[in-house]
Amino acid sequence: MHASGRPIFVSELQKNRSLKVWITNTAAAILIGTLMGIPSLKAQQVWPGDVNNNGIVNNVDVLYWAFAEGASGPSRASTNGDWAPQDPPELWAETFPDGLNFSFADCDGNGVINSADLNIIKDNFWLTQPMVSLDEFFTGTVGQDPQLLLETADPITEPGAEEVASLSLGSEQMQIDSFFGIAFTLKFDTLNIKPTTNMGGNAGISLDLTNPSWINDPMGMGTNRSEVFIEVLDDYAVAQVAIYRGPNAGAVSGFGPVAEFSIVMEDIIVGLVGLDTDSIRLANSDFEGLEVAPSRLQFATAEDSLLLQSREPLLREEEIKLYPNPTNGWLTLELTDNDNEIQAVDLYNAQGAYLGRLNAPRPATAAKFNFGSYPRGLYMLRIKTKKGILTKMAARMP
Ligand SMILES: [Ca+2]
Numbered sequence: 001m002h003a004s005g006r007p008i009f010v011s012e013l014q015k016n017r018s019l020k021v022w023i024t025n026t027a028a029a030i031l032i033g034t035l036m037g038i039p040s041l042k043a044q045q046v047w048p049g050d051v052n053n054n055g056i057v058n059n060v061d062v063l064y065w066a067f068a069e070g071a072s073g074p075s076r077a078s079t080n081g082d083w084a085p086q087d088p089p090e091l092w093a094e095t096f097p098d099g100l101n102f103s104f105a106d107c108d109g110n111g112v113i114n115s116a117d118l119n120i121i122k123d124n125f126w127l128t129q130p131m132v133s134l135d136e137f138f139t140g141t142v143g144q145d146p147q148l149l150l151e152t153a154d155p156i157t158e159p160g161a162e163e164v165a166s167l168s169l170g171s172e173q174m175q176i177d178s179f180f181g182i183a184f185t186l187k188f189d190t191l192n193i194k195p196t197t198n199m200g201g202n203a204g205i206s207l208d209l210t211n212p213s214w215i216n217d218p219m220g221m222g223t224n225r226s227e228v229f230i231e232v233l234d235d236y237a238v239a240q241v242a243i244y245r246g247p248n249a250g251a252v253s254g255f256g257p258v259a260e261f262s263i264v265m266e267d268i269i270v271g272l273v274g275l276d277t278d279s280i281r282l283a284n285s286d287f288e289g290l291e292v293a294p295s296r297l298q299f300a301t302a303e304d305s306l307l308l309q310s311r312e313p314l315l316r317e318e319e320i321k322l323y324p325n326p327t328n329g330w331l332t333l334e335l336t337d338n339d340n341e342i343q344a345v346d347l348y349n350a351q352g353a354y355l356g357r358l359n360a361p362r363p364a365t366a367a368k369f370n371f372g373s374y375p376r377g378l379y380m381l382r383i384k385t386k387k388g389i390l391t392k393m394a395a396r397m398p
């Protein structure tokens with residue numbers, strides 16, 4: 001689908017790694033769509049907002065839209081942004097390097113690619129076509145590739161505090177050549193960070209460009225300009241971000257801070273507050289993907305600050321036991337580390353839809369849940385403990 005002419009070779013191993021990250025987070029639905037088959041070969045219709053036509057509207061589409069912004073071509077018969085298949089217009093002269101026609105970026109179909117089309121991406125964000133294929137990410141390795149780094153001057157926080165996490169890209173040793181834009185997912189901790197999308201004044205997560213920076217002149221004046229897009233999906237505990245060059249700004253090379261997240265803590269903080277950059281796609285001025293390493297940042301209250309000293313994964317897969325699995329009724333969750341504790345257990349179905357929070361005693365290292373009233377099938381349990389979060393699958397049998 002996105003193969004020919006790409007200079008960066010992505011091994012199966014790397015693909016599988018990013019696939020796994022994606023599944024364990026949220027979107028089993030995407031995987032299921034992928035398993036059901038490859039995209040159909042019939043005349044490609046335009047789903048407004050799904051600019052790269054992979055079946056889901058997300059931040060990668062923002063990156064594609066930004067690359068095509070300013071282009072014009074034939075308009076569609078249907079000039080609207082409704083989430084339904086629209087007959088494509090005559091082919092436009094320009095295509096993306098992967099061969100996709102620029103007409104897919106004209107979300108409203110009026111023949112011009114501009115900010116109105118970005119608004120349709122926002123309107124249709126996270127919606128899916130009946131068939132979805134995974135977006136392509138280029139996950140790098142710390143020490144070998146430039147890093148998308150989350151940092152803070154002070155990782156000690158307190159309930160209700162507003163914290164800043166700065167985001168930088170590349171380093172003096174690993175500079176970014178011909179930066180066009182970057183799309184990535186910020187995974188965060190919904191238990192400890194205030195909600196954003198149902199905000200009542202103090203929003204959980206927001207993002208601003210660092211100004212000035214190597215991608216932005218002071219106050220956005222001059223020719224070195226970039227823009228930022230963020231969509232926070234509290235239910236999925238992710239924010240979808242895109243940072244890209246402004247229209248006619250051209251490419252820029254360099255390294256260092258690019259943006260700052262502002263994060264508002266909940267009034268009660270339990271354990272560590274984790275933030276991760278994930279599912280990263282960096283594009284250069286030829287729209288080629290370059291490998292970038294992810295990063296993790298953790299805040300803690302003063303009393304939990306000792307937990308910050310370990311940079312190793314705090315919670316390992318084998319530290320959470322679920323049995324019997326499959327179950328026809330009761331399911332026991334047990335932590336093997338007696339110093340850890342269960343804080344919250346959120347239940348999702350195999351399609352990734354949130355079903356609710358399971359009642360777990362707190363603090364405790366074990367809990368029993370009755371699955372007797374749930375239909376048979378696969379479920380995902382997102383288990384938050386003092387040491388971190390893990391998602392586990394459980395099966396309910398008849
Ligand atoms: Ca898409």
Ligand SMILES: [Ca+2]
Pocket residue numbers: 106107108109110111112113114116117
């Ligand atoms: Ca348009």
